[in-house]
Amino acid sequence: MDNSVANRNVPDISFRNCGFSEETRYEKVHSVVVKDSAEGSLAIAQEIADLIREKQAKGENCVLGLATGSSPVKVYDELVRMHKNEGLSFANVITFNLDEYYPMDKEAAQSYWFFMHDHLFNHVDIKPENVNIPDGTLPVEEIRAYGLRYEDKIEAAGGLDFQLLGIGRTGHIGFNEPGSAVNSRTRLITLDHITRVDAAKDFGGIDNVPRKAVTMGVGTILKAKRIVLMAWGQGKSPIVKETVEGEISSSVPATFLQKHENTTFVLDPSASAELKRFRTPWVVGDCEWTEDMKRKAVVWLCEHVGRPILKLTDRDYNDNGMSTLLAEEGSSYSINIRMFNALQRTITGWPGGKPNADDSNRPERATPERKRVIVFSPHPDDDVISMGGTFQRLVEQGHEVHVAYQTSGNIAVNDHDALRFADFVSDYFKASGSSDSGATELFDQIRKDLNAKAQAGEEIDTERVRLIKGLIRRGEAKAASRYCGLKDENIHHLDLPFYETGRVKKDPIGPADVKIVADLIKEVKPHQIYCAGDLADPHGTHKVCLDAIFEAIEQIKSEEFMNDCWVWLYRGAWHEWDIHEIEMAVPISPDELYKKRQAIFFHQSQKDGVVFQGEDDREFWQRAEERNRNTAKAYNELGLPEYEAIEAFRRYHF
Missing domain, CATH: 3.40.50.1360 (Rossmann fold)
Structure with a gap:
């Protein structure tokens, strides 16, 4: 293979070869x-x-x-x-x-x-x-x-x-x-x-x-x-x-x-x-009015003038760089009705599709009534943090739901948690009078490993310590999934190899990672796949896990069952979809929001000052609830029905 740069279409970033255009007129660099x-x-x-x-x-x-x-x-x-x-x-x-x-x-x-x-x-x-x-x-x-x-x-x-x-x-x-x-x-x-x-x-x-x-x-x-x-x-x-x-x-x-x-x-x-030039291109200059751009512009205009969609006027459009949109659509009334209906149709209480219903204006298909679903979770808690309400709704509505935890999540467990569990196992054998001296010795060694790591100021855990930290995350994930109504046989721990370096720095995804993901998809033959499109994750695991899923899909998309498989991207752990990007909005009632919180609570090692806190010092359940409530509030401010909370999804077309 010729790897020369000339054959890889590398863009020219030279300052000297650049001309300035109308679209960059607000940019000073x-x-x-x-x-x-x-x-x-x-x-x-x-x-x-x-x-x-x-x-x-x-x-x-x-x-x-x-x-x-x-x-x-x-x-x-x-x-x-x-x-x-x-x-x-x-x-x-x-x-x-x-x-x-x-x-x-x-x-x-x-x-x-x-x-x-x-x-x-x-x-x-x-x-x-x-x-x-x-x-x-x-x-x-x-x-x-x-x-x-x-x-x-x-x-x-x-x-x-x-x-x-x-x-x-x-x-x-x-x-x-x-x-x-x-x-x-x-x-x-x-x-x-x-x-x-x-x-x-x-x-x-x-x-x-x-x-x-x-x-x-x-x-x-x-x-x-x-x-x-x-x-x-x-x-x-x-x-x-x-x-x-x-x-x-x-x-x-x-x-x-x-x-x-x-x-x-x-x-x-x-x-x-x-x-x-990207956030509000209609303010910068001429704009190509695709349907996505129209929705983005109308949502922005509502936020900018502080009025719901159906109260926007011709003057609102003309005064805010959207006169060409107004001319194309004919009147503010026409634009408002179309955009209002488009956003209203994203809302559904049936994320797996509503049986025996006209699905021409619904985000999901009505058939098959009972779908096979895989929820891919990069870490052992992203599923319930980001789509816990939808997860429980899918189970309650009778779909065959599988959850696949892509990584062990072991590096996100504090040493003191690992030491606590090691002490528990070791003390259990001692207190019970068990003759399993091997287990006692193993966990005694784990304690020594952690103490040696602390004294040396090292970053990397030993394989033994990574094992117990991974088991802690695995047990928490199982408990949360069971709480959501999932059968044990539908809980899959993939432990993708790229993650298992023992360090924050991970290996690139390789064929082994992709094969594990592809094999599960081929085994389940899902009608729906949910995966994390939340790419603000501070150590990049979400992006790598998403790439592994996309590559697996690319490899197996010719399989017959993939013709009937839809892929939905969720967010919520680190940020949320903008309103104009949402293609399926699942309302969450107060009771469902409480159940989602309880599911998150099963992940005890990720509470109270977690290793990877990010820029937000609140716990994950607090962040998730605020984002879900803010999404519901944003829909309501556009003139749509008022809900307690909403989980949002965007479809990926392969």
Whole structure:
């Protein structure tokens, strides 16, 4: 297979080749939107590789400023591939990393020194003396002088030819948190609470995240000849909007990039979603009025003017950039009625289809009356958190429901929970006088493993500890599914191999993962598949699990039973579908909402300060209930019936 970049349709992200258009008139930084993070990463890696080769041809060094975190991982993967397969040499490359936690030992799994060597430097021919990463081990009184030396070393190398950046939810670049000055230089800084929350997944909880870091300054970054900032995922969309369209302010340090004449933001569709050209294109310029766009515009207009659909007027449309829509539809009355009916038809109390009913205007088919259903859950609790009400409704309405937990979820169990269960088993055998000394020894060893891990400050659990943590999650999931009325034989624990690394960092999905998913689909032959489209999950497992399902479907879609299989995507654990995106809205009564809460409560290890809390410090049941209630409220404010709560779904067409 020819893997050359020329044969992989890598987009050109060059600032110099870009023209500005009417649709980008609100944007103050050049921004390129790519198909996905993989395509964007390839494009960035290609620009870096071209620069390295250009400098090599001139006999010059190439000075790179490099970033860490999840965003640049695929960029580094591609550079390593180019080195191994295409002969890209790093012999003339000098690197300066943006930052490092403080205090932080180089060999610690969370250190950026470890990250860079693990993802890039150990796999290419860069000279060790050309690698520069801020030192997180120095005494605090030495850091100021160290920062000055770091700056001098960059200058002595000729300055940064290229600076790669990510962006934090606070708007930080490097670790330049809100309040950083435009002329700031390399220094020690205190991390914002939000930054520490986002890093908690790598440290096993926020209490373990350092409070300080050594970082290049904003002024250092702005002196680079070329800057490329990448942002992936919905979680970055609010800060991307503020940075690209907002005013320059030290409260959002990334806005200082508006001053730089050769900066490009590379964004995936989710990260760019809040930009005006995507969020409200009718305000920016001419708009192609597809049915989806019409629904999106009408919902936005209702929210903007504070009136339900049927009370919108011609003037509302004309005053808010929708005169062409009004001209196309003829009158506000015509638009209002059509959009009202379209949204009303998404509401159903029969998520598996209503028997003996006209289904021409319903989201699901009436036949077969009793459907086979698979609910795929990335973690052992996403099913009840995100669609617990619908789950119970499907069971109560007589459908053959299966739930498939794709991963063990073991890394999300606190060590103290594992120790508690190990103590229980060991103490049981001792108290009962059982002769099973092997079990006692096993759980005694688990206690020793956990103590050794704590003393060493390590991230990775032993296989024994992962086993007991996985069993804790498995038992909780079984209890919740039984509470929802499911038979034990319909509960499937897939334990996909990609997840079982013992670390937050997972392996890519492979053929074994896809085969496990495909085999279950072929065994059940479902009429409905529900899976998580909630891609704001802070450690990416939802996205990987969804990719495994999509790949499995792609492989088996020619099977006859797949002609009658519909796929529904749910959200709710981390965010919810926008109203205009919803294709099936399942109302949840107060009693059903209470039962959903009780199902979530069975997941005891995920209550009271879980390992992967995300930016929301509430428990998952609280988040889910608020999102479900807000969805119901939004429907009601559009003039539709008032419900206690609504769970929302969008259909995936394969």
